[in-house]
Every structure is written in C-alpha cells, then in structure tokens.
Amino acid sequence: MRNVDRRNVRVRLSRVAVAALALAAAVPVTVAVFDLAAGRALAAASGSSIDLRLDFETGNGSQFSGFECPHPETQLEIYDASKTAYPAPRQGRYAARISESAADVWSGNNIVRCLGARYDSGESAGKDYYYGFSLYVPAAGLSDNLLWELHHPASLYNLPGCSVAPLALHARNGGLNFRIATGNCTVGSGYAYWDPNITLPGLASVPRSTWLDFVVHISFSETNGTVELWYRAGNDPFPPAPQLSRTSIPTLPYTSNVRNVTLYTEMGLYAGRSGYTGSDTVYLDGYRRATNKADVLAEFPTGDTPAPAPAPAPAPAPAPAPAPAPAPAPAPALVSEPLISGTPLQGQVLASSTGTWANNPTAYAHQWQWSRDDGATWLNVNGATRPTFDVSPTFVGASVRAAVTAANATGSTTAFTTSVTPTAAAPAAAAPVDVSAPAAPPVVAAPRNIVPPTIMGVTKKGRTLASSGGAWSNAPTDYAYRWQWSRDDGATWLNVNGATRPTFDVTATFVGAKLRVAVTTSNGAGSATATSTPVRVAGTPARVKASASRISPTANRARVTRSILVVPRHPHRQRGR
Secondary structure, three states: OOOOOOOOOOOOOOHHHHHHHHHHHOOOOOOOOOOHHHHHHHHHHHOOOEEEEEOOOOOOOOOOOEEEOOOHHHHEEEEOOOOOOOOOOOOOOOEEEEEEEOOOEEOOOOEEEEEEEEEEEEEOOOOEEEEEEEEEOOOOOOOOEEEEEEEOOHHHHOOOOOOOOOEEEEEEOOEEEEEEEEEEEEOOOEEEEEEEEEEOOOOOOOOOOOEEEEEEEEEOOOOOEEEEEEEEEOOOOOOOOOOEEEEEEOOOEEOOOOOOOOEEEEEEEEOOOOOOOOEEEEEEEEEEEEOOHHHHHOOOOOOOOOOOOOOOOOOOOOOOOOOOOOOOOOOOEEEEOOOEEOOOEOOOEEEEOOOEEEOOOOEEEEEEEEEOOOOOOOEEOOOOOOOEEEOOHHHOOOEEEEEEEEEOOOOEEEEEOOOEOOEOOOOOOOOOOOOOOOOOOOOOOOOEEEEOOOEEOOOOOOOEEEEOOOEEEOOOOEEEEEEEEEOOOOOOOEEEOOOOOOEEEOOHHHOOOEEEEEEEEEEOOEEEEEEOOOEEOOOOOOOOOOOEEEOOOOOOOEEEEOOOOOOOOOOOOOOOO
C-alpha cells in the first residue's frame, strides 16, 4: 500500500527487549558505541571507511536505537554457532533470528512487525554510502514483508501521499523487490519518482536455505543521485556490474516546504498491512555501512580462500628496567553503600543514590541488574545505566538492584544496593475501618517529577532531536510534549506552534536560539510539568521568524500513552512505511 496510517507509533529500545536479548545471547551484556562520530574515528584509526555497524556483534542488540517488536522475548533472538538448529552466523560470532506471527501486532498502527532501528544513521544530501548485509530465508515461509529500509522523518511522512519510505528491500510474491520512492512529493499525489516494486534479476523466486549477500550503493541527492545493487547466493562471486542500477535520479524525498531531509535505518520484518495471518522468519547478519565499496566487500566470506597463517613474530629485544613509578593514589573506597528509593511496583520509578566514597571519585556509573533465582546469578538490564529505573512487567517478582561504580584516575570500585522485589500492585491497606462513618476516599497524588526530561540528538539545522519523558512518581498515565524556544538567552520562552511530539526537527529558524521541551504528565489526581535543560542550536541565527505562540497553560498538547516499551527514549516516528 502506498499510504499506510501509522497512528501514534512510539519506538523505544525497551528494557523488556534488551533483557530478552541478553538471555537469548547467553553472554554478559555490554554497551555499544552509539555515537557515529566515534564510529568514524574508529574506522579511520583502523584504515577502514566503515562508520556504522548493526551486525549484532555486541551479542545483545545494543548497537540499535530501538526495536519495534511487540513480543521481543519470542520475536528476536541473537545467537551464535552453538545454536545448531539455526544457520551458522554468516560473519563474525553472532547473527539474529527475527520472526512474526498474527499475534505480533504493534500497538502503534495495529500491524504485525519486528524491526530493529537506528534513528541517527543520518543519510542526507551529499552523502555517498555502500551498505553490506546478509539475509537467510528458511525453506518454508516468508510472505510479503519489508526487510530493510531507509526511512524519512515525520516532517515529510506525515504529509498525505508522502508516507512511504523512499528506499527499501521487500519480499514480494515469493521473490525479492526493491523500492525507490523519491523526488518531489506533491501533497496528496505522491512522489515524482515512483518505482515501488523493482524486480531484482535472478530473485523473482528467493533462494532458500542459503545466505544471500547484498551490497547497496546510494549516492544521496534530491535531483541527481544513484542507486546500485549487487547480490549473490552462498559464496558465488559478486558480479562485476550491479544487477540493479539507476543513475541521475532523485534519491531523497522532499516537498516545496520540506527540504534537505535526513533518513534513518530499519531492518527485520514488517507486514505492512492489516489482517496478516502468516508465520514468517528471517535471519540477518553483518550489516555495515562504508564510503568505500572494497571495505564492505572485504568482510563477506569467500569460501575458497583459507585465512593466512600469522607470521611468527620476532623475539623482542630486552627492554631496560624502568625506574620505579611513584605509588598511585588509591582507587575509590566505599564508605556507605548506595540505596534504592521509590516504591517497587509495576509502573513506578526507582532511583539509586551513589553511596558515599573515600579517595575522591571523579565519576559515577550506574547499571541496574535483575535476578530470577533469588540473587544466585545477576544479569545486567541493557540500557539501564541511569540513576532511575522504570519497573516494567518483565521485572515483577524478580530481584532488582543497582550496581554503582565510582572511579578516579587510579581505578574504579563497584558497590551494590540491597535488592528489592517489584510487585504487580500495591498491597491492600490493612488498617481497621471505622464502620460508624463512611470511609474516606483514598488520597491519590498528582505526578511528581524525579528526573527532568532530557533532549537527545545533535543540535544543528537539519537534525532531529528527541525528548525523554523524564522520571516521575505517582504513576502518570499520560504525557504531553511542548517544544519551546528563546532568542533572549532564556529570559522569555515561546511555544513552537505544532511542536507537540516527543521529536523535533531543527530548521533554520532556530539556528542560534535556545530550545527546551516541557513535559506535562497527568493521572486521575492532577498534572505536573517539568522542563529540560535548554540547548543552543549551533550556527548563525536565521532571519526568518517561526510562527509561535506565547506559553499558555491551555496550550494544545499531543497526548502519548505509556506502554511497556517506554524507556529513554526515541519515539521517532508516527506513520508511514
């Protein structure tokens, strides 16, 4: 379908998902480098142009910003070669198994899916990238599904006729197709360049029970770009010429009012239609992006060339004995242990103190952990590295604690809080009731802010910012977002008209100004508002004024309802595929 309504889709890397991934991988949970600048620096240091990896090699999916999987514990599994019932990983140690069934309906638009997303991949005009990845289709199954896409931001896909993602690989009618939907999107009419089902030569019937390797080259331009695909089955050589080639075409979408958009990356399974009744599985591995085709090709297996044996290293020359170093200052030493505050109930927020330390620690790190065997073994909750922790249904009945690491120039030391066990509901009051008079109604408090909301993303023109909801007590049921700006260094603030979503596209209007987000939460007892720390948009101020209204307590707010996938915090898109 060309236009698919995707109402109020909220996408987060949920603690439910990462906990399930950690268990599936059966390895210690690690934290991946999310910053693309760091990825580029690492690539330059290694002599490679690869700047983005979503190859599952962390063993837990932490390279991704989020997962749109209604049931990640059954839909998404990261595995290694010990899982003999699955195809052996194509590259590296790990691969991913992704599945969907009629029961896996995503609440945002009531369509079946399981997609991993990287919202800051940042494809934009002037970029030129090569992508490499591997796909395995089992012997049976795979109905029509989206498998990989570069998606456009809400500023464009919310417009009628412009909701379809511009570049995508699909399973269609038993084979594999490629979509290009780019150029000027006239509102209500669709894209100027519309080729949604390009048949890939040799893939009209998808090869099964073997790895398929893809190289995709895209030069990004609103007017004069390039799309090329090379692919192979098994270890056959890649052809010298691309099997699909489109040159001198627009490779980015835009409208007269929305220009210079930035795309983001998703992969997995998305049925794209309501009424799905199938049961499908695919395997993915080795996703990376580079500016050089050779760097992408180098990581695919050749199958016929054994790895060279390492040359013996020459014996090192004896080094002179170093002068004794002065005794370093001691690492931090615990004085009093950190403590958990808050009520351990589903839907509530816990908070951990840092504890008290000797030897002048200069930095603290938090890691929340959980246990299902009364503390005999503990697993890190991936992504739960803030002082606060949202209690989701996954952790009801388990033991939860926080590990606090204090560090200084000499070293680091870790201490643990006493564990707590979250419950599904608050215990019933046991106080006696005076039957001589009607019982007073229970006192319900309005939400209270514990940790202010934060703004995430690069504060530059053309980028998209995202707001966390902050942390709140007293179980708020609704969240409303209002972005604000100031030209006088925060002395006065104006509401940005229409900016009532958790994400915000930075346009030239706001260059040089300060931005903040006001988050209002509510429950049956009332509401409360907290604002983020302001950030300044880099660059020279624009001369164009944005349409804005002064802050009013009755300002229109977009309401967002909390679901189990609500954690910090990247609700990137609302509609479209």
